[in-house]
Amino acid sequence: MSDRSLYGSLQTLVSGGRTLSDEERLLLAYGPLLFWYEKNRRDLPWRKNKDPYRIWISEIMLQQTRVEAVKPYYFRFMERFPTVLSLAEAPEEELLKYWEGLGYYSRARNLKKAAMIVSESYAGAFPKDYTQIRKLPGIGSYTAGAIASIAFGIPVPAVDGNVLRVISRVTGSHDDILKQSTKRRVETLIAGVLKENEAGDFNQALIEIGATVCIPNGEPLCDACPFYTVCEAREKGLTGEIPVKTPKKKRKIEKMTVLLLEYEDKIAIRKRRSDGLLASLYEFYNVPGWLTGKQAETVAESVAGTVLTATKLPEAKHIFSHTEWHMKGYHIQIRTLNQSEVGEALIYDGWKEIQEKYPIPSAFSAYKKYLDQRYGGK
Numbered sequence: 001m002s003d004r005s006l007y008g009s010l011q012t013l014v015s016g017g018r019t020l021s022d023e024e025r026l027l028l029a030y031g032p033l034l035f036w037y038e039k040n041r042r043d044l045p046w047r048k049n050k051d052p053y054r055i056w057i058s059e060i061m062l063q064q065t066r067v068e069a070v071k072p073y074y075f076r077f078m079e080r081f082p083t084v085l086s087l088a089e090a091p092e093e094e095l096l097k098y099w100e101g102l103g104y105y106s107r108a109r110n111l112k113k114a115a116m117i118v119s120e121s122y123a124g125a126f127p128k129d130y131t132q133i134r135k136l137p138g139i140g141s142y143t144a145g146a147i148a149s150i151a152f153g154i155p156v157p158a159v160d161g162n163v164l165r166v167i168s169r170v171t172g173s174h175d176d177i178l179k180q181s182t183k184r185r186v187e188t189l190i191a192g193v194l195k196e197n198e199a200g201d202f203n204q205a206l207i208e209i210g211a212t213v214c215i216p217n218g219e220p221l222c223d224a225c226p227f228y229t230v231c232e233a234r235e236k237g238l239t240g241e242i243p244v245k246t247p248k249k250k251r252k253i254e255k256m257t258v259l260l261l262e263y264e265d266k267i268a269i270r271k272r273r274s275d276g277l278l279a280s281l282y283e284f285y286n287v288p289g290w291l292t293g294k295q296a297e298t299v300a301e302s303v304a305g306t307v308l309t310a311t312k313l314p315e316a317k318h319i320f321s322h323t324e325w326h327m328k329g330y331h332i333q334i335r336t337l338n339q340s341e342v343g344e345a346l347i348y349d350g351w352k353e354i355q356e357k358y359p360i361p362s363a364f365s366a367y368k369k370y371l372d373q374r375y376g377g378k
């Protein structure tokens with residue numbers, strides 16, 4: 001008898017023909033899921049050991065970024081900040097530089113704040129307590145659950161978008177997975193089946209199924225899934241309608257014009273405001289709205305000096321959670337610099353030096369690439 005028909009028979013025995021409860025579905029799939037994970041887990045750098053620091057950094061990086069994209073950042077970060085203490089002592093600008101390209105910079109700032117608390121209040125060792133981990137800045141229920149269960153074997157759930165999708169399908173739930181109440185229900189359900197010291201593997205197995213089998217885009221690979229026999233959405237053909245997500249509000253579109261002001265092989269940048277989007281990072285000079293070439297030259301003359309040449313650059317778009325930037329760009333070479341008229345603090349430096357010293361968000365990557373081609377990248 002195959003494993004699948006064995007579990008099918010077990011399921012009939014448990015249910016006596018009635019519909020399984022959500023908890024029964026998870027309990028029936030518990031063993032197959034752990035077995036599947038042991039055979040199929042990806043070999044990821046942060047899984048080399050159970051160091052809570054490594055798990056924490058990787059989980060924060062993975063919040064908005066794919067695994068493959070995170071890896072190079074993770075290696076670089078761990079080399080420069082190998083311990084909680086080194087992170088606690090990191091100069092903020094350098095830390096942001098190491099985060100450049102990952103976006104959502106508040107994550108990096110919160111990492112430092114949390115590292116300082118762990119250093120000062122817990123002598124550099126992560127607290128072995130879910131509630132204390134959860135209280136650290138930037139750590140929500142998912143990350144706290146991941147650290148507590150994977151590093152310390154504490155039986156607490158770690159429910160992210162992957163897990164919500166898998167559990168909604170397994171249980172045939174049409175609850176909106178963007179609602180906190182749905183997340184809490186799923187957390188309670190998983191907490192009810194977790195066993196001490198297996199919680200880390202169980203949580204990671206669920207996340208892994210969501211990332212590689214019960215995938216977010218495209219058909220789920222049900223034939224390869226350990227939930228096959230107990231999954232309500234598979235059985236009833238509901239995978240196209242579950243999970244349910246309320247459509248997000250439309251993003252606000254902001255038009256802007258980016259001016260790459262260049263004077264004698266030096267490029268102008270400036271520091272952004274200390275609050276709001278991309279706070280305290282650096283950017284190329286830009287103004288709201290779309291300017292014509294003539295208007296761009298006029299602005300350049302008022303903030304930099306007389307214009308030698310003005311070249312139109314490709315348009316670019318960057319999508320944030322709630323906003324989209326639609327950018328036009330001009331490369332403007334300045335003939336005579338008139339810094340006395342500079343109303344905003346512009347820093348002129350070589351492109352290579354700028355790349356080494358100043359964090360410039362990937363929202364400007366189209367214009368960074370242009371400068372890479374002109375001057376050579378890092």
Ligand code: SF4
Pocket residue numbers: 166169170213214215220221222223225226227228231232233234239
């Ligand atoms: Fe997802 Fe299919 Fe597995 Fe159900 S059986 S959890 S729909 S991959």
